[in-house]
Amino acid sequence: MRSDTKNNPVTVDVKTGRIDYERIRADFPILDQQIHGNRLVYLDSAATSQKPRTVINALLDYYRKYNANIHRGIHALAEEATAAYEATRQKVAGFLGGVAPEEVIFTSGTTEAINLVAYSWGEKNIKEGDEIVITEMEHHANLVPWVILAQKKKAVLKRIPITICGHLDLTHIEDIITDRTRLVAVTHMSNVLGTINPVFEITQVAGRHGALVLADGAQAAPHMPVDIKQLNVDFYAFSAHKMLGPTGVGVLWAKKHLLEEMPPFIMGGEMIREVSFDRITWNDLPHKFEAGTPNIGNVIAFKAALDYIEELGMDNIRLHEMAITRYAIQRLSELEGLEIQGPLEPTQRGAAVSFTDPKIHPHDIGTFLDSKGIAIRAGHHCAQPLIRAMGKVATARASFYVYNDEKDVDALVEALIEMRRYFGV
Numbered sequence: 001m002r003s004d005t006k007n008n009p010v011t012v013d014v015k016t017g018r019i020d021y022e023r024i025r026a027d028f029p030i031l032d033q034q035i036h037g038n039r040l041v042y043l044d045s046a047a048t049s050q051k052p053r054t055v056i057n058a059l060l061d062y063y064r065k066y067n068a069n070i071h072r073g074i075h076a077l078a079e080e081a082t083a084a085y086e087a088t089r090q091k092v093a094g095f096l097g098g099v100a101p102e103e104v105i106f107t108s109g110t111t112e113a114i115n116l117v118a119y120s121w122g123e124k125n126i127k128e129g130d131e132i133v134i135t136e137m138e139h140h141a142n143l144v145p146w147v148i149l150a151q152k153k154k155a156v157l158k159r160i161p162i163t164i165c166g167h168l169d170l171t172h173i174e175d176i177i178t179d180r181t182r183l184v185a186v187t188h189m190s191n192v193l194g195t196i197n198p199v200f201e202i203t204q205v206a207g208r209h210g211a212l213v214l215a216d217g218a219q220a221a222p223h224m225p226v227d228i229k230q231l232n233v234d235f236y237a238f239s240a241h242k243m244l245g246p247t248g249v250g251v252l253w254a255k256k257h258l259l260e261e262m263p264p265f266i267m268g269g270e271m272i273r274e275v276s277f278d279r280i281t282w283n284d285l286p287h288k289f290e291a292g293t294p295n296i297g298n299v300i301a302f303k304a305a306l307d308y309i310e311e312l313g314m315d316n317i318r319l320h321e322m323a324i325t326r327y328a329i330q331r332l333s334e335l336e337g338l339e340i341q342g343p344l345e346p347t348q349r350g351a352a353v354s355f356t357d358p359k360i361h362p363h364d365i366g367t368f369l370d371s372k373g374i375a376i377r378a379g380h381h382c383a384q385p386l387i388r389a390m391g392k393v394a395t396a397r398a399s400f401y402v403y404n405d406e407k408d409v410d411a412l413v414e415a416l417i418e419m420r421r422y423f424g425v
C-alpha cells in the first residue's frame with residue numbers, strides 16, 4: 001500500500017478518468033528538480049519511466065531488511081525474499097489477465113525475453129525454408145534475433161510493410177503468412193510511431209496457418225490493459241523499467257505447453273532437477289528458465305510498480321494518455337512544417353509522439369530542449385529499418401506517462417517555438 005496515498009487518496013477524477021497529475025508527480029522524487037535552471041519536464045518514458053517512491057522504498061527495504069538468495073535457503077530471510085519474489089510473479093500473472101504464474105518467466109528485459117524465444121524455441125523449431133514473419137516497425141530487440149536465426153537456419157525472413165499513415169499494411173497478409181510460416185513476431189505498440197497493432201487479427205491469420213505469434217509488449221504493457229487470452233498470442237514480452245519498475249527486469253510469458261517443450265536457454269544453478277556428469281534433468285517451470293541468482297531486489301520492487309499501476313487503474317492511465325496525446329498532436333500541429341509520425345488519432349496509438357522539423361536535426365532539437373529542462377529522445381530509436389522506410393535519418397520523440405499532463409505539452413511546444421527563433425528558421 002502506498003503510504004503517501006493514505007494522506008491523499010484522490011488520484012483519479014472519477015468522472016473524467018483523468019489522473020490527478022500534481023498528486024502523481026509528487027510521488028516521483030526525481031521529478032522535483034531543476035535541470036539547467038528549469039523545471040524538469042520528463043518526456044522520455046518510452047525509453048525508461050521514472051519510479052515512484054514506493055518502488056524505490058521496496059528496493060531499499062529488501063536490501064535493508066531481508067536481502068538473501070531465494071529458493072534455496074532455509075532461513076527466515078531467504079524465505080521472506082523467496083515469498084516476495086514469487087509474489088511479483090503472482091502479481092504479473094494477474095496483470096496479464098489471470099495467466100498461470102508458472103508461465104511467467106523473469107528475464108532481464110524484453111530483449112532477453114525475445115532472445116530466449118529465438119534461442120530456445122527458434123533453435124529447436126525453425127528449419128531450412130521455414131518462414132519467420134516480422135513487421136517493418138520492429139525495435140531491434142524484435143528484429144535482430146530473427147534476422148540472425150533466419151540466417152543460421154536458412155529460413156526466410158518476411159515482413160509486413162507499413163502504410164504512409166504508420167499502420168501495418170495488412171492488405172497482403174494472406175500472402176505474407178503462409179503454411180511455411182512458423183512464427184509471426186510483431187510489436188504490440190511501436191516505440192517510434194506509437195501505433196497500436198491489431199495483434200489479435202494477426203493471430204487469427206497465423207492460427208489458420210499453424211504459426212505462433214510473439215508480441216513485443218515493451219511499449220504496450222505499461223500503457224494499456226493487456227489480456228493475454230484476448231490477445232490470443234503464444235509469447236508476450238515486456239520490461240519492468242518502462243512501467244514504473246526497476247531496470248534489469250523483464251517478463252516472458254508463454255503458453256505452458258510451449259515452455260515445457262522448449263529447452264532451457266541459460267544453464268546453471270536452480271534450473272536443474274538432477275545433475276550428473278552424463279545426465280541432466282530440468283527443473284519445473286518457471287525455474288527451468290531462471291538459471292542462476294536472479295535480479296531478486298528489482299523483481300520484488302517491480303511488484304510495487306504494478307501495485308501503483310493497479311491503484312491508478314490501467315483504463316484510467318490509457319484515458320489520461322489519450323487525452324495528452326490528443327493535446328500534444330493538436331499543439332505540435334500548430335508548428336508549421338513540423339511532421340508528426342504515425343497515426344494522428346489517439347485511439348489508434350500510444351503516447352510516444354515522434355516528430356521531425358524540416359530545418360532542424362532531431363539531435364539539435366533534443367539538445368535545445370534539454371537546455372530548457374525538457375528530456376526527449378532523438379535518434380533512430382533502435383528501429384533503423386523503420387526510420388529508413390519513413391525516409392528519415394532520425395526523429396525526435398516526446399513520450400508521456402502518468403506523471404505528465406498538458407502543462408508539459410505546453411512547455412514542449414513553447415520550447416520548440418523558441419528553438420526555431422534561436423536557429424533563425
Ligand code: PMP
Binds near residue numbers: 190191382
Ligand atoms: N521493444 C520495444 C518496442 C521497445 O521500445 C524496447 C525498448 N526501447 C524494447 C523492445 C527493448 O526493451 P529493453 O531494452 O527493456 O529490453
